[in-house]
Structure formats: structure tokens, C-alpha cells
Amino acid sequence: MDSYEIVILGAGISGLSTAAFLEAQGKNVLILEKRDKVGGVLSSKEIDGYTFDFAANSTVEKYESFQKLLNWTGIKDQLMQANRKASKKYLYRDNQIHALDGPLSYIFTKLLSFKTKLRVLKEPFVKARRDHTDESMHDFVIRRFGKEFLDYTLNPLVAGVYAGDPKDLSMQAAYPEMAAMETQHGSVIMGSYHTMKNKRNAYKQGAFKPSRNIMSFQRGMNQLPKAIAKKLSPQLFLKSEVIEITPSENRYHITYLKDGEKHTIATDKIISTLPAYKLSSLVSDLDHKLSEELDKIFYPPVGTLTLGYHKEQIGRQLDSFGFLVPEKAKLKFLGALWSSTIFDHRAPKDHASFTLYLGGSRNHEEMLQSDLNRWVSEATREFAEIMEIEGEPKTKCFKLYEKAIPQYNLGYMDFKAQLDNFHTHHPNFIISGNFVGGNSVSDCINNAEKNANKMI
Numbered sequence: 001m002d003s004y005e006i007v008i009l010g011a012g013i014s015g016l017s018t019a020a021f022l023e024a025q026g027k028n029v030l031i032l033e034k035r036d037k038v039g040g041v042l043s044s045k046e047i048d049g050y051t052f053d054f055a056a057n058s059t060v061e062k063y064e065s066f067q068k069l070l071n072w073t074g075i076k077d078q079l080m081q082a083n084r085k086a087s088k089k090y091l092y093r094d095n096q097i098h099a100l101d102g103p104l105s106y107i108f109t110k111l112l113s114f115k116t117k118l119r120v121l122k123e124p125f126v127k128a129r130r131d132h133t134d135e136s137m138h139d140f141v142i143r144r145f146g147k148e149f150l151d152y153t154l155n156p157l158v159a160g161v162y163a164g165d166p167k168d169l170s171m172q173a174a175y176p177e178m179a180a181m182e183t184q185h186g187s188v189i190m191g192s193y194h195t196m197k198n199k200r201n202a203y204k205q206g207a208f209k210p211s212r213n214i215m216s217f218q219r220g221m222n223q224l225p226k227a228i229a230k231k232l233s234p235q236l237f238l239k240s241e242v243i244e245i246t247p248s249e250n251r252y253h254i255t256y257l258k259d260g261e262k263h264t265i266a267t268d269k270i271i272s273t274l275p276a277y278k279l280s281s282l283v284s285d286l287d288h289k290l291s292e293e294l295d296k297i298f299y300p301p302v303g304t305l306t307l308g309y310h311k312e313q314i315g316r317q318l319d320s321f322g323f324l325v326p327e328k329a330k331l332k333f334l335g336a337l338w339s340s341t342i343f344d345h346r347a348p349k350d351h352a353s354f355t356l357y358l359g360g361s362r363n364h365e366e367m368l369q370s371d372l373n374r375w376v377s378e379a380t381r382e383f384a385e386i387m388e389i390e391g392e393p394k395t396k397c398f399k400l401y402e403k404a405i406p407q408y409n410l411g412y413m414d415f416k417a418q419l420d421n422f423h424t425h426h427p428n429f430i431i432s433g434n435f436v437g438g439n440s441v442s443d444c445i446n447n448a449e450k451n452a453n454k455m456i
């Protein structure tokens with residue numbers, strides 16, 4: 001039986017960047033990937049001269065690990081920074097889009113009533129909750145900022161991050177920093193002030209200061225996993241589906257299926273980056289309770305609709321990242337990125353491209369039960385009306401992710417407790433991926449570095 005020191009399960013951005021950080025420290029690993037290509041959900045395509053991304057369109061540089069990975073991979077020259085215009089974001093309400101450009105814009109925006117603006121300013125005086133049990137984002141925001149703020153700012157914003165529903169999302173799991181601000185400082189506004197002050201002091205003392213720039217690559221986000229895979233010297237087995245993991249003395253045996261044949265290997269250490277619903281059955285003999293908790297993590301379907309138009313067709317000025325839609329508006333899409341405004345060279349000369357997200361926790365059932373083609377057409381029509389677009393798109397493509405983004409919903413903390421217990425009993429088997437410690441590409445890379453360090 002072949003034997004390896006470390007085996008990584010899955011060659012999405014989590015698995016590949018973990019392998020990269022390990023190789024940078026001189027470790028050799030084996031990666032097992034079910035599909036015939038790397039990148040997991042990341043998918044970039046060139047269609048009719050446009051470059052479209054179907055999962056992540058960009059990521060925000062929040063951690064030092066991102067730059068470390070780029071340095072190691074050697075594709076810094078392919079990195080693209082978003083245009084300045086992309087810092088401006090719009091939220092939709094009452095057939096209009098309202099600009100949000102920094103905290104002061106909340107005071108002047110017509111998005112919120114005067115009463116809600118006053119309510120927001122009074123947030124530091126709202127009594128902090130003493131009960132520290134898990135709370136939904138919906139209840140937290142209503143308590144601290146009021147219903148209108150929830151409906152027209154937080155509701156669309158979480159659709160943009162998680163394709164999630166505030167009624168289901170756990171405040172402690174999805175937004176732990178914000179939940180901690182109330183516990184530690186009695187208020188989100190006061191907590192933000194203290195956090196900013198502490199960070200400023202830390203930066204003065206030499207701590208890494210994230211640029212928070214919005215980043216992508218010249219040929220789309222999938223260029224990063226492809227470049228990592230090319231640079232990695234460790235073995236990467238594609239078309240190799242892990243079907244069984246068994247403990248054996250102080251090691252593990254992993255069985256995978258390749259070209260219809262079963263192979264079993266032995267390893268000292270495993271880092272799994274498989275989606276929770278895939279890993280669940282693989283760990284049921286090791287920890288039945290964890291397997292049940294993994295099964296409960298909900299991944300709603302999300303459809304990505306990419307559109308390209310000639311600029312002459314578009315009445316609205318293209319001056320922003322795009323806009324997000326609140327549930328109350330009852331539109332057929334969650335939000336729209338103005339892709340070619342964010343990054344140069346995403347569309348042919350004099351053309352513009354857009355990426356719309358459909359479904360998510362908000363209305364995936366309605367979307368899937370209806371005629372999908374009709375749903376997509378209605379989303380296109382609604383979008384065209386808001387953007388004052390005339391005529392049909394020059395290019396249009398739709399991709400459905402049946403299980404798209406893991407939700408950090410109420411009950412997540414039970415999963416987390418069980419996961420911590422698993423790691424205590426299996427220190428050489430790390431469970432990671434986008435359902436642990438954040439789902440953005442930056443979070444995945446940062447967690448990859450932490451996990452690699454634990455295995456050295």
C-alpha cells in the first residue's frame with residue numbers, strides 16, 4: 001500500500017492553497033480531487049470576447065496570507081485591482097438604486113427614513129442582551145437598529161455575501177465580530193470605534209495592515225487555483241473520488257475511486273476541504289454525531305446569470321460595483337455586479353458586462369419549482385428596466401450551482417462544538433473548507449495557511 005505523510009482532500013482553492021503553504025515549508029503532500037479539473041466552485045470562462053466568473057468574481061484582500069500565496073505562486077503580474085469606481089455600491093429600494101459610499105452616506109441617503117437614521121444613531125444606548133445564546137441576524141439587527149434598517153440594508157447585504165436569509169443566519173457564527181461588539185462594548189457602533197482604534201494602534205506597532213482592495217486576475221478568479229496547481233510539485237490525483245476513510249492504529253487509510261477502480265493508501269495526516277455534505281458520510285464511523293451535524297449545513301442553490309450589452313444600449317451611468325436587492329422588492333435576482341466596471345478588460349471595447357445572482361436562501365424553492373428559463377428571462381427583464389437598457393443582451397449565460405454556499409445558520413455553534421471535539425480526538429485529521437472560518441476566497445486562503453501550520 002502506498003503511504004503519504006499528508007493527504008489533502010479536494011482541489012478547490014482551500015485544498016490547493018493548503019498544499020501550497022505546506023510545500024512552501026518543504027512538505028510533500030498528495031491531493032485527491034474527484035473532478036478532472038482544479039478550482040472547485042471557481043469557474044471563469046471567456047465567451048464572445050467577454051470574461052465571466054460564475055462563482056467568486058473577486059475577493060477582498062483581508063489577510064497577509066493572500067500576498068504570501070501570490071508571491072509563492074508567482075502570478076502577481078496577473079493580479080488585477082478593482083477600479084476606484086467599484087468602491088461605490090448601490091442598494092435597491094422602490095424602483096431606484098441608492099448610492100452608499102462610506103458611513104456618512106447613510107446620513108444623506110434616501111434609502112432610509114429620518115426615523116430609522118435617528119434609530120441607528122441611538123444604537124449605543126440600546127441595552128445589550130445578557131443572554132449569550134445564539135441569535136438570528138434578523139432578531140439582532142431589529143433589536144439594535146430597527147426593522148427598516150434590517151429590511152433595506154442588512155437584508156440585501158447578506159444576500160450579497162452568503163446568498164443568505166437573516167432569519168436563518170446565526171449572528172455568532174456568520175458575524176462573530178459584530179456579535180462580540182455587543183457583548184464586549186455594549187454596542188455595535190461603540191465596538192466598531194474601539195476595534196478601529198485598536199487596529200490603528202496595532203498597525204503603528206507593525207502589524208500587517210490589509211489593503212482591503214478588491215482583487216481578481218486577468219483571466220478571472222479561476223486563474224489562481226490553476227496557477228497553484230501548475231506550480232505544485234506534490235502529486236495531484238484528479239478524477240479520484242474519496243469514498244472511505246478508516247482509522248488504522250495511529251494512521252488513516254483512504255480509499256478512492258479512479259477510473260472505476262478502488263485504490264487504498266495510508267497516511268499520517270489528513271486535511272479535508274470537501275464540502276460538508278460530501279464529508280458527512282466519510283466520517284460517520286469516526287464520529288457519528290459530527291457526521292449528523294455536517295449533514296445539517298445548508299447549501300442553497302444559486303444561479304449565476306452573466307449578461308453582456310453594447311454600451312449604447314445602456315441608459316444608466318456605469319459608476320459602481322453594482323447593486324443589491326432587498327427581499328421586500330420581490331425581484332427575481334439578489335443583486336447585480338457591474339463586472340466590466342469593476343475590472344478592466346472584462347468586456348470587448350464599447351461593451352459592458354454584468355453578473356446577476358439568483359435564488360439563494362431567499363427564494364431558491366420558488367425558483368426551482370418554476371420554469372427556470374422563465375425565471376432567468378424575468379430577472380433579465382427586471383435588470384434591464386433598472387439599468388434603462390434597450391434591446392436584448394449580446395451574450396447571456398446561466399449556470400446553476402445546486403449546492404452553492406454553506407450557510408452559517410442557527411445551530412451552527414452545535415456543529416462547531418462537535419468539530420472542536422473531533423479535532424481533540426483526531427489532531428491529525430483537520431476538517432476545513434468554506435464551511436469553517438468564512439466562505440470568501442480570502443478566508444479560505446487564510447484558513448489554509450493556519451491549517452498548514454498546524455500540520456508542520
Ligand SMILES: Cc1cc2nc3c(=O)[nH]c(=O)nc-3n(C[C@H](O)[C@H](O)[C@H](O)COP(=O)(O)OP(=O)(O)OC[C@H]3O[C@@H](n4cnc5c(N)ncnc54)[C@H](O)[C@@H]3O)c2cc1C
Pocket residue numbers: 009010011012013014015032033034035038039040041042054055056057058059060240241242243273274275278302304401404405433434435439440441442444
Ligand atoms: C455563486 C457563488 C458566488 C461567490 N462569490 C464570491 C465572491 O464574490 N467572493 C469570494 O471571495 N467568494 C465568493 N464565493 C465563495 C467562494 O468561491 C467559495 O467559498 C470557495 O471558492 C470555496 O472553495 P473550497 O475549496 O473551500 O470548496 P470547493 O470549491 O467546493 O472545493 C471542494 C473540492 O472538493 C472536491 N470533492 C468533492 N467531493 C470529493 C470527494 N469525495 N473526493 C475528492 N474530491 C471531492 C470538489 O470537486 C471540489 O473541487 C462564491 C461562491 C459561489 C458558489
